[in-house]
Amino acid sequence: MALKPFAFAALVLAMSSAGAAALSPVEQKIVAEVKAHSEQGLQLLERSVNINSGTMNHEGVREVGKVFREQFDQLGFTTRWIDMPPAVKRAGHLLATREGKQGKRLLLIGHLDTVFEKDSPVQLWKRDGARVRGQGVNDMKGGDVIIVEALRALQRVGALDNTTITVMFSGDEESAGDPIEISRADMVAAAKRSDIALAFEATVRDKSGKDTGTIGRRASSSWDLEVKGKQGHSSGIFTESAGYGAVYEAARIVDGFRQQVIEPDLTFSPGLILGGTDVSLEASGTKGQAAGKGNVIARTATVHGDLRYLSYEQRDRAHAKMKAIVAQNLPGTSASISFHESYPPMSPTAGNLAILKTYSQASSDAGLGEIPPLPPGQRGAGVQFVAPLLDSLDGLGATGNGSHSPDEDLEIASIERATIRTAILLYRLTR
Template identity: 30%
Template sequence: MTGRGLIASSLALVLVASAAIAASPPRRDARVWSAAQQARTGQLALLEKAVNIDSGTGDVDGGAKVIALLRPELEALGMTVRTEKAEAEGLADNVVATLKGTGKGRILMIGHLDTVFEVGAAAKRPYRTDAARAYGPGVGDEKGGVIEAIYALKILRDLGFTNYAQITLLIESSEERGSPGTRKLIDQLLKDADVELNLEPGDPPDLITVWRKGSATYFIDVKGRPAHAGVAPQDGRNAATELLHQLEGAEGFPKTGDQLTVNLTILNAGSRVNIIPEDASAGLNARGRTKAQLQSVEDKLNENAKITAVPDTKVTIRQLAAFPPLADNPDTAALAERAKAIYAGIGMTLGAGGNGGASESALAYEAGVPAIDGLGPVGGKFHSEEEYIELGSVTPRLYLLTKLIMELGPNPPKPASVR
């Protein structure tokens, strides 16, 4: 069967499953719902402790403190817990926790403990709540999802549920930089997984994530020649001026939208006010729905680099580690239907969408492992001082994750996509 025919067949199965759900509405699992309600106080208390620990990407000490907080929780569940050194310098350790069961499904959950915030952010803006929301650095992206996973495992233990072959929870430490410290580890874990459940936050009003843009950060580096800015500026070759020329050439890319976007995020030039800048650099963050879109950015920047406006300057383009896109695909669509049915059982409607925030689910997709994303609490304003989660989503999302595991343990998905 061709790839196009296989996708059409898979989508047809999704429609059949949806029709079956409509004919026989799902029911709430009273035991799981009650357990999720009872977990709320402890879940939020542990989240508060985690949020109040700084753990920005590259904060090795902060990452170790978060691990020290969470490791006893995982070990108390009977999990085999190990730390894995980061695969790049200057990053905190990663944690891999595993449970063995009696069923068929091998379930991999992935979350990250690193945030985008600097040391001191937690002291400046500690965890707090109002009537509707919880706030704090990393409360949604993604400590809320990590804590949710731990409490889902607590519920499974308390209910005596073991109908899965294996559950693995990876808590990694460098997702906010494209997971440079975890790529080999993720690849290894995916080889022993039937499905990947990602703990990134859900989007308002109550969405799971079925597609994500890929990300790539490109740096434009310019080498010029220094000179005294007052005595002999003509002897210099201004790297900053050339960088502005290069940035002007990149202005044609869109800055917002559901397709390709390219935005200037870092800009550096010069060392002293009285010296013609010898070095200048800019970082451009690109997000695209396809690899071809991202490649078009790199191609354009390299083409621009061949033409300089300031003589005797040299322009080079380099790229940081990045995530590929999580494309629309029938495997994720089928998982989304399962999730929607679970939510319907508690009288709630679960939506499905996508966004420009890249994640590890794209790596699962690339490896041919069915993946679904955005299973953490619903939130917003990520990467800002106003980051929050909706408190009303905490219990429903815990129920959703727990029930997904309970369904996938005895009945793991069979990948339909051909990539």
């Protein structure tokens, strides 16, 4: 169940007042191993970034998968590549597992693909002092490296023995294969065998400059509005016989959404609208054509939009309000709306916040400061298909700027910082 605002505030306060504890001797060794091999981690990042792995570059995605599969093989994991059916049109996923009987069963989530396709002019790798720019450096090959290096530090001190850890690196996070039921089936199955999920999308800093943890992410869904009017001479518009036309009705509905479907962390955006005598929308849903004349009342209109929410209860309230607005038609018009789900919500829960508390304590004990929760409404959809199934924490990855842009970069020191936090967190969760 998602946290109510007052409960969320109380738990945040409790987290911030938790007393610090010193690192155990084993944890001190883990930190030392991370620091001693930071350069190795950076080399692994450079190697992976220098392979283009745009979602639709299937060969490149598989090649990056091979790079990371080698690492998990060295760590004693059982690894396999999961191919997708040809109809899904995606490269597949890397799965690495180990079985034990000690502590929590953990699912660690990353992704191999980037938004930069094979013909992208963005440089692969360019180091500039304490930062590095390149394709997917912080979204999220940096996070993938943090997973590997944290596990490697645990292995070196013998702390991986008898643990149950599953690692899933998807090959299509930036553009999930369709149908979702197939492209995410293996991730969901892994979640059902686990107790806690940790995802390594980039760490986001708050306004004060502190690294944060992501205990909630909004769902990604869409809606399609279809509106009909009576075609006729424009001189008759607004009359009882001619009505208001499809464009006015579409405008009334969309503005009704703006005025009436408002609550915190809920957004809805009409991204494409076409209206006139005739309209046609391409199968992709991103392009279309409209035809009409100024002296002809619009016969049809279509609107394609986005809807993001934090919980299914919030979604249901929004759907009900939107349907009610759609039903209040202007004279001479009719309208219908349909909704389409994509990414589920990662609702902020007490369980998610409890994991963050453990993560924050690990960070504090290592001298890296507390980790406050990022306000859930500030982060969009991501690797959250497992969130409805188990307690989860995201945003454990690297720190950088310009994700998805030619300026995407990464703060090199954030790799070591996040690896230390992650390694201690994994150690404590698996004791």
